[in-house]
Amino acid sequence: MLTISQLAAYAGVTVRAVRHYHAKGLLPEPDRDHSGYRRYGAEAVVELIRIRTLADAGVPLSRVRELLVAGEEEFAAAIEDIDRRLRAEIRDRQRHREQIVHLAAGDSLALPPEAVAYLDRLRQLGVPERAIGFERDAWILVAAQLPDQMPMLMTYKLAQIETPAVTAMYLDLVQAADWAADDPRLPAFADRLVGLIEESVEGEQDHGLEAEFAVDDDLAELLDSVFLNSVPIAARLLELLEERGWTGWTNLRRVAPATRYAGPGP
Amino acid sequence: MLTISQLAAYAGVTVRAVRHYHAKGLLPEPDRDHSGYRRYGAEAVVELIRIRTLADAGVPLSRVRELLVAGEEEFAAAIEDIDRRLRAEIRDRQRHREQIVHLAAGDSLALPPEAVAYLDRLRQLGVPERAIGFERDAWILVAAQLPDQMPMLMTYKLAQIETPAVTAMYLDLVQAADWAADDPRLPAFADRLVGLIEESVEGEQDHGLEAEFAVDDDLAELLDSVFLNSVPIAARLLELLEERGWTGWTNLRRVAPATRYAGPGP
């Protein structure tokens, strides 16, 4: 007859695990020898290996106990389930392998690929890294709240930035972000910006795009506050826009007629 | 700013998990709003997704904490480790898939394939299932104690059982196992058995096989006791063998000259 350590070694488990299975009622307690030691026969080896094979395949011990007394049909169905789960776990791990590669490469996992492509396009257009970082954080917040709308928003933004006048205005805005709050060039800057906005609005009304790209008011307020907190000229610029008939930033609206427009800030 | 549930939802984790990461020092506690609620910015989203990506890949949280502050080189090395582990886990699960198929088919996982082949050969030779079950249990105990010697032992046993005289004797022994302990046919049976044993010993001495196949004395004693406890004629048969110059069963030895021989029982 086998001792507990011989039994455990053959099945590739610890002595503690064998005792655990006794306590859980998975493996029947065998007779003891004159020293009180457990002594195992061949059935225990067979049972222990069944238990381990199931447990190694990730079956909870409570389920293992059920399966040990299950009929052939129920057992076969359970094996089907276990195999399905194992295949799913293999797929999960293959996915995780891909994800950690992206992590190592420094890719922003907090953003969907379209947003990463948009930031890359801004980089190509000569937008400095500081501004890219600001865009990135803003889009991360948008993606966190509206993941489903990201492909649509990014398609729109990518198209918008390709307009030469928009590109130029965007690059100028990046420069202006470094100005002091009372810079004398601001009113002229606001004039140009309003001109561009009103051109865009007219263009969009032709094919009715404006309504689709308005974001939720709470989110717009959040993004506006990020803008106000990180750019010195922001508050003064919004004042100047308001004097010229526009209010807001993320969701620009005409002050008198209530027209919405997906504005220059994200 | 995001609430804890918005943050959690975007990263695909529970609110409890986010609080857990705060408690463990993985994710810095953000500022609270006027109601004492946590409010998160874009950096929290980035950090949380990093944490989850690593944790999902099976990295312990204590290690995740180290990696969050690690340099690029250490991080790349860690990713290598993680990827290696993921590949190993995939291989494990592929192995487990094969094993549970064997379980479902009712294969004896407690025996190596050679032993299963030996039992199948006995079946082909007409050995009844009751006797197969006895052989099986005995070989399971041998395999549990001498896993490395199983291929050798099975090769020997497979060759031995192919000798027509041994096959016939084995089948007769199976019949005799059902006799009462005092069956009058036993002495004649013992004569035949001794004749066969002595023939075999002579044959083996030619190519010096006998010494290689002696099992450990403790194990031999165990297997003998299994034989004695399960077969009524066993004790009387061993007495008769001893009268004819042979002692033991698993390890048969000549009583006067001390020659060993791997006996008829396993």
Added chain:
DNA sequence: TTGCTCCTCACGTCACGTGAGGTGGC
């Protein structure tokens, strides 16, 4: 006596899950 295997409690681990009891704005 030392060394080895066995024994039975019983607390610890890991990554949260799950109430319990309470607050704050609609």
Added chain:
DNA sequence: TTGCTCCTCACGTCACGTGAGGTGGC
């Protein structure tokens, strides 16, 4: 007032790991 989200304890879970303190035969 009801419903929803948030808050902080604090105990529970799962499958054992890990001593703690002791026994039994060489």
